[in-house]
Amino acid sequence: MRAQASTQGRYLGGRPPYGYVLADAGPHPNPGKASAGQRAHRLEVDPTAAPVVQRIYREYLLGRGTAAIANRLTREGVPCPSAHDPVRNRHRSGAAWVASAVEAILRNPRYTGYEVWNKQRKEEILIDVEDVALGHQSRMRWNARDEWIFSPTKRHEAIIEDADFDLAQSALKDRGHRDLSLQTVRAPRRSSRPYLFRGVITCGRCQRHMEGSWNNGRAHYRCKLKLADAALAQAGHPSTVYVREDKILPPLDSWLDLLFSPARRMKTVELLQEGTGGTTTESRRQSLRKKLQGCETKIARYREALEAGAGPGMVATWTSEVVAERARLTVALQQLEPADVLTKKELLEVVQELGSLSQTLKKAEPRDRADLYLQLGLHLCYEQENRLIRASIIPEACPTLRVRGGT
Structure with a gap:
């Protein structure tokens, strides 16, 4: 494939970029595949999407952000790439354009x-490094x-001039956009702000987790709608929901x-015993079964997409990811034990130890306090x-709550 891309410049399969459609290019050059009826393909300009691509470059070069x-x-009301080609994007909502899609086009x-060719590679990584029996999953x-392979000459009609493309790359670099092809995998950045209820507080309107937001020297939590959340806005969800952290702590x-x-x-012991009993275990079991059913639905959709003309390589990538997820869920379902319940006496001992919980929380460092809320x-x-x-x-299950200096 490297040789075919560098010498012949053939279209080697995969999803056509937004702005192009696939067109027939005659019998497949491989005689064996040609005898089986397979055809070669080439890219042709999509008259509907190509002007949008040109508009994106034009507006970005005029100074507008992604x-x-x-x-x-x-x-x-311009359809985003996944809405423009829903057959190949059944895993996406197609509700709105996002900045990352604009940057990918640029x-x-x-x-x-x-x-x-060769912009990305497939890597097989362990699902769980502590449990290799779960197997691997594919990641791009x-x-x-400098490892990308370019055709020696232009092989399809250009939508963007070379000069405009080069200017866009310079603008992306000047405006601080990270080039993913130059980045190494790194741990997510951790906020310097100590939000005590991160991952704990949700919005009553949409049930999504609220994000931390620092305003006027205080910690807040907010649920902010995006353009893709038009359905929530129509249902009466405010554009932004705010709540102050210091108003929550005393009560x-x-x-x-x-x-x-x-x-x-x-x-409290009776309530905890009920919460850690069979009801919780059964709800987890039902949740895992629902996720497994979702995996089967995705695999069926991918088969339909393959029959509709989606690239076999891409469908294989999608399928391998879902199969890995299905294997992980299956093992989790098999290992779920309903008997992991503390006795009433054990729960009473835990509750007695937590008798001065709020005093312990007040003395804890902010990050320890946030972790304790999660563990609780x-x-x-x-x-x-x-x-x-x-x-x-x-x-x-009743957790062991740890902070620095003791339990």
Whole structure:
């Protein structure tokens, strides 16, 4: 394939870039495949999408950002790439343009008319490094730009002039956009702000986790709608939902004190015993079965996409990822034991140890405090219309709560 790309410049399969469609290029050059009826393909300009690609380059070179371009295209009702070609994008909602899609178009050299191969490679990585029996899953990784293979001449009609493409690459670099082909895999950046309820608090309107936001020297949590969330906006979801962290802490600490106080201790034990019993285990089992059914549905859709003309290599990549996920879920379902329940006596001992929980929380460092909330199984739901926080503790099993210096 390297030789075919560098010497012949043939189209070697895969999904056509947004702005192009596949066209028949005669019998396959491999005699064996040609005798089996396979055909070669080439790229032709899509008269509907190509002007959008040209508009993206034009507006970006005039100084408009990728997010601004995406928002404008969505507001004007221009279908995004996944909505324009839904047969090959059944795994995407197609609701709106996003900045990453605009940037991908700006970085794609195939719009200049050249065929390019070897931009990405497939790597097999362990699903769980601590349990190799779960197997591997396929992941696509970017190759360095000097490893890309370009055709010697232009092989299809160009949508973008070479000069405009080069200017776009310079602008992307000047504006601080990271080139993924030059990046190594790194750990996600950790915020320097100590948000105590990150991963704990959800929006009562949409049930999504609220993100941390630092405003006026205070920690807030917000649920902010994007253009892709038009259905939520129509259902009455505000554009932004905010709640201050320091308004939650005092009543939450008082509730935890009450929950683990001697007068309420036995009632808390009964509730915890119910929460860590068969009901929770059964709900997890049902959740895993639902996810497994979703995997089977995806595999069926991929087969339909293959029959509809999707590239075999791409369909194989999709399928391998879902098969790996199905294997992981199957093992998790098999290992789920309903008998992982603490006795009433054991729960009472835990509750007695947590009797001064709020005092322990107040003395803990912010990051330890946030981790403790997660381990405790704390869930907060903010109902903006009622200005109400609904708090609950939903433990999978009664955890050991650790902070620096002790348990």
